Amino acid sequence: MFLTISTTGTPERPATDLGFLLHKHPESAQAFSTSYGTAHVLYPEASAERCTAALLLEVDPVALVRRSKGKGGQGKTADAALAQYVNDRPYAASSLLAVALSTVFSSALRGVCKARPERAEEPLALRVEVPALPARGGPDLVRKLFEPLGWTVGVESVALDEQFPEWGESRYVRLVLEGELRLAQALRHLYVLLPVLDDAKHYWVSADEVDKLLRAGEGWLAGHPEQRLITSRYLSRRWSLTRQAMQRLELVRLADADDTDVEEIDNAVDESTDTEEKPVPLAVRRREAILDALRTSGAARVLDLGCGQGQLVQELLKDVRFTEIVGLDVSVRALTIAGRRLKLERMGERQASRVRLVQGSLAYTDKRLKGYDAAVLSEVIEHLDLPRLPALEYAVFGSARPRTVLVTTPNVEYNVRWETLPAGHVRHGDHRFEWTREEFRTWAERVAGRHGYDVRYVPVGPDDPEVGPPTQMAVFTVQETPKAAEKTEKAEKAEKEAAA
Ligand code: SAH
Numbered sequence: 001m002f003l004t005i006s007t008t009g010t011p012e013r014p015a016t017d018l019g020f021l022l023h024k025h026p027e028s029a030q031a032f033s034t035s036y037g038t039a040h041v042l043y044p045e046a047s048a049e050r051c052t053a054a055l056l057l058e059v060d061p062v063a064l065v066r067r068s069k070g071k072g073g074q075g076k077t078a079d080a081a082l083a084q085y086v087n088d089r090p091y092a093a094s095s096l097l098a099v100a101l102s103t104v105f106s107s108a109l110r111g112v113c114k115a116r117p118e119r120a121e122e123p124l125a126l127r128v129e130v131p132a133l134p135a136r137g138g139p140d141l142v143r144k145l146f147e148p149l150g151w152t153v154g155v156e157s158v159a160l161d162e163q164f165p166e167w168g169e170s171r172y173v174r175l176v177l178e179g180e181l182r183l184a185q186a187l188r189h190l191y192v193l194l195p196v197l198d199d200a201k202h203y204w205v206s207a208d209e210v211d212k213l214l215r216a217g218e219g220w221l222a223g224h225p226e227q228r229l230i231t232s233r234y235l236s237r238r239w240s241l242t243r244q245a246m247q248r249l250e251l252v253r254l255a256d257a258d259d260t261d262v263e264e265i266d267n268a269v270d271e272s273t274d275t276e277e278k279p280v281p282l283a284v285r286r287r288e289a290i291l292d293a294l295r296t297s298g299a300a301r302v303l304d305l306g307c308g309q310g311q312l313v314q315e316l317l318k319d320v321r322f323t324e325i326v327g328l329d330v331s332v333r334a335l336t337i338a339g340r341r342l343k344l345e346r347m348g349e350r351q352a353s354r355v356r357l358v359q360g361s362l363a364y365t366d367k368r369l370k371g372y373d374a375a376v377l378s379e380v381i382e383h384l385d386l387p388r389l390p391a392l393e394y395a396v397f398g399s400a401r402p403r404t405v406l407v408t409t410p411n412v413e414y415n416v417r418w419e420t421l422p423a424g425h426v427r428h429g430d431h432r433f434e435w436t437r438e439e440f441r442t443w444a445e446r447v448a449g450r451h452g453y454d455v456r457y458v459p460v461g462p463d464d465p466e467v468g469p470p471t472q473m474a475v476f477t478v479q480e481t482p483k484a485a486e487k488t489e490k491a492e493k494a495e496k497e498a499a500a
Pocket of ligand 1: 305306307308309311328329330331334360361362363377378379380383384
């Protein structure tokens with residue numbers, strides 16, 4: 001089983017950076033043992049202009065059979081038993097190659113590259129070649145799977161036997177993919193789609209496969225026209241897992257949905273309250289309140305988590321005290337729009353060095369987010385299902401742990417003041433919940449107590465005496481005294497007691 005990944009470069013941006021991105025040195029051939037045999041990584045060519053990495057998996061058919069024992073591998077007919085030893089496995093790329101890919105290039109799959117972080121973030125001119133790929137569904141399906149992801153697809157059926165063309169095509173294709181993609185994204189496409197095309201998993205499919213699929217599918221699977229087929233085949237047609245995955249993908253897709261209606265409604269309310277002067281949209285007031293709080297905190301390195309289309313990042317860039325600004329969002333589409341808004345391409349080097357847009361999900365801890373002064377979660381928490389919220393809490397307050405965290409969210413009590421909103425309706429179709437001031441404070445106190453932060457509250461927009469402001473903001477500041485751990489224990493104990 002064989003796969004090559006090539007890229008091109010220039011003396012300033014050498015193609016051999018591929019070695020850094022894959023965490024495998026171009027000058028040495030390396031071997032790794034995997035559960036199914038030995039995986040070799042070597043570079044048939046490695047110059048500044050062109051570099052190719054090859055992954056070769058030497059399958060150990062005996063190990064393969066042993067592994068399947070006790071997992072439905074027993075009690076087979078003699079034919080089936082023989083087929084386990086005499087088959088195409090050693091030659092054809094398949095799900096085993098995907099497993100090898102994830103073992104050997106695990107950091108690259110996650111997009112991590114300490115030596116060349118900037119190159120890991122940017123698209124490379126890539127060419128991937130798989131000479132023999134079992135493809136159920138043939139060349140048509142291969143195109144349907146890879147083309148929507150931005151690849152130019154070259155696919156040829158391989159004849160069953162070149163001596164006897166009348167025997168027709170085999171179920172194998174020769175695949176060549178070309179495109180400008182981030183390496184991590186390309187590897188994730190292969191990691192998921194090679195087994196999907198092979199359509200015969202060689203290891204047991206368990207519930208954590210859904211997590212694996214969603215992690216590898218982040219940023220491209222939700223919204224893929226063949227999402228259902230991909231999900232179902234990847235999960236070996238296990239219906240309950242497929243349904244679970246489809247539901248979670250639907251949530252991601254909703255989170256990707258355009259946020260224009262938020263701003264529309266924000267604009268509408270201010271028009272009704274402020275008739276004399278030109279109304280200030282609520283979104284603008286929110287950004288002002290956030291900037292004020294950030295300046296007061298003294299932060300220089302700031303994360304905008306769930307940055308959406310980059311409006312806040314744009315404001316942050318205007319103030320030189322913010323020396324490093326990272327906008328993160330789960331939605332590639334939002335990030336693309338943000339990149340355009342910021343004119344990243346045309347930005348001077350100095351300015352560009354202050355800002356970065358990265359794709360990621362707040363539902364997972366992320367090492368890239370550690371060590372910042374402040375993090376902003378502006379109108380983000382209400383986009384997560386309540387059961388997913390603790391994961392975000394841990395990722396931000398437990399793992400990333402910036403000194404200051406700003407969280408804004410709608411105040412549902414204010415909704416009665418919005419003439420445009422039918423009573424009892426949340427403001428945005430994708431809001432999973434909207435909280436009263438009381439509910440928000442209960443949440444904030446719990447999170448602060450658990451993770452060792454102090455919290456104060458700032459109203460945003462007109463503070464109505466009866467129902468409060470339209471937006472509520474919590475400002476969390478990490479406690480200087482190292483009481484955090486003790487506090488956490490205490491809070492946990494208290495929670496346990498309360499539950500008992
Ligand atoms: N902060 C911006 C956008 C708010 S809309 C503003 O104040 O205008 C909510 C944003 O959160 C969307 O861009 C959505 O893609 C993003 N989002 C939702 N769930 C997310 C998650 N799990 N991880 C990262 N971003 C997420």
